[in-house]
Amino acid sequence: MLHNPEKSPLQHRKRQVTPPIRFDSGRNERAKIGFVLLPNDQLVEEDMVRMAPPGVGVYFSRARMPHEISTRTLAQLTESLAETAGRILPDDILDVVCLACTSGTVAVGEARVCSELNKGAPNAHATSLMGSVTKALAALQVRRIAVGTPYAHELTDTVVGYLQNEAGFEITAYAGLGLDYDRDMVRVTPDYLLEFGASLDTPEAEALLISCSALRSLEIVEALEKEIRKPVIVSNQAMMWNCLRLAGVQDRLSGYGELLRQF
Numbered sequence: 001m002l003h004n005p006e007k008s009p010l011q012h013r014k015r016q017v018t019p020p021i022r023f024d025s026g027r028n029e030r031a032k033i034g035f036v037l038l039p040n041d042q043l044v045e046e047d048m049v050r051m052a053p054p055g056v057g058v059y060f061s062r063a064r065m066p067h068e069i070s071t072r073t074l075a076q077l078t079e080s081l082a083e084t085a086g087r088i089l090p091d092d093i094l095d096v097v098c099l100a101c102t103s104g105t106v107a108v109g110e111a112r113v114c115s116e117l118n119k120g121a122p123n124a125h126a127t128s129l130m131g132s133v134t135k136a137l138a139a140l141q142v143r144r145i146a147v148g149t150p151y152a153h154e155l156t157d158t159v160v161g162y163l164q165n166e167a168g169f170e171i172t173a174y175a176g177l178g179l180d181y182d183r184d185m186v187r188v189t190p191d192y193l194l195e196f197g198a199s200l201d202t203p204e205a206e207a208l209l210i211s212c213s214a215l216r217s218l219e220i221v222e223a224l225e226k227e228i229r230k231p232v233i234v235s236n237q238a239m240m241w242n243c244l245r246l247a248g249v250q251d252r253l254s255g256y257g258e259l260l261r262q263f
Contacts, residue, residue, distance in 0.1 A: 028057030031247035034088035034097040034121060035239075036081060037062045040182040044100045044213050047236040051218075051260070053251040056244065059094070061087045074107035074155075078116060081108075085120030094124040095247040098132070102211050102235055103155055105130035106162045125246040129213060129235055132242035134167045136233050139263045142206035147174040148196055149211045150185040159211055172205040185214035194220045198227050207231040213239070221257040231258045 030053070037044050039062050048058040064080040066073040077099075085097050097117045099105060105113050105128040114126035137145065147163065149156045156176030163169045177196070179185050197210055197220070207230055210217045217234035225232045237256050241263070244251065253260040 028055060030055035031095045031244070031249050032057045032059065032089060032092065033243045033247060034059045034061070034085065034094045034124065035100045036060075036084045036088075036098070036117065037100050038104070038182065039063065039065060041100065041213065042182060042186045043216065044236060044239075047213075047218050048240060051237075051240045051253060051256060053244070053249060053253065056247070056249055059088050061085070074101070074104045077101070077104045078108050078112060081113065081116035082119035085117045085124075088121065094121050096243045097121040097124040097126050098239060098243055099128040100213050100239060102129045102133065102213065103151060103159055104128075106159050127242060127246060129239050130162070132238040133209065133211070133233060133235065134163075135242050136238040136259050136263075137167075137169065137207065137209070140207055140231050140233070140259065142231070143168070144170045144172050144204050144206045145209050146172050146200040146202055146205040146207075147209045147211060148176075148200050149174075150177045150179045150188060150215055151212070152176065152178050152180050163209075172202040173200050175200060182214045185212060186216070188215060190216050190219045193217050194224055194227070197224045197232065201228045201230065205230065207233060209233045211235055218256060222255060225257055233257075233259060 035044060037060055045060050052058050061084045063077055063084045065076050088094060099113050110128055110131050113128045117126040147160055149159055153176055160171055160174045164171050193215060197208055201208055208228060213235045218236050221232050221234050221237055237259060241260050
């Protein structure tokens with residue numbers, strides 16, 4: 001015997017929604033920040049979620065490029081920045097969109113990076129990790145810095161040259177670890193990074209920069225500041241600080257160095 005749909009038991013259980021539906025600004029009502037990552041990045045998502053204050057949403061998408069980190073491969077980022085930024089909350093509006101790669105910004109150029117990001121997220125403040133680092137150092141009002149990177153020598157020289165010639169900092173000492181792949185950078189131990197950073201400090205340096213989002217430097221920034229008694233900027237700390245400030249979020253965060261605690 002066939003059931004008559006008009007007399008189906010389900011029809012008797014259906015209820016009409018009582019209007020009006022109530023809406024608010026959602027869980028992340030204070031800000032929505034989007035990050036464009038390299039394909040092999042393993043740390044940025046975790047670090048950003050860890051630092052994000054209540055009410056701030058962090059969202060991610062990955063750009064296309066070869067696995068090796070070099071000036072040649074990083075320059076290819078340009079081809080996919082707009083598309084990648086456009087995939088982050090495509091039916092909503094980001095407050096900030098950021099390229100989460102220090103060396104990529106140096107290879108492509110800050111202005112070009114921001115222009116491409118805004119093609120995909122036209123209503124967002126566009127920035128980059130290197131832009132965040134230079135703004136962080138400016139906020140500390142320092143000009144003489146020591147610099148450590150995980151990169152091979154050519155890319156380290158390129159980053160240091162940018163900081164010196166484009167951003168106007170005096171480099172008192174610098175060194176790179178000679179690594180080409182993220183899979184190696186993420187395995188450098190925090191205790192080694194503490195020793196590495198301390199070894200770069202000079203009496204002339206006003207602050208220390210450890211560059212690269214693929215290093216676990218966020219875990220040792222407080223200890224390193226205590227050891228050298230100077231401010232320490234690390235990539236993911238500077239990136240979160242800058243993105244929060246661009247979004248109008250002024251929270252001071254403990255546990256991540258002087259920058260987020262005081263500025």
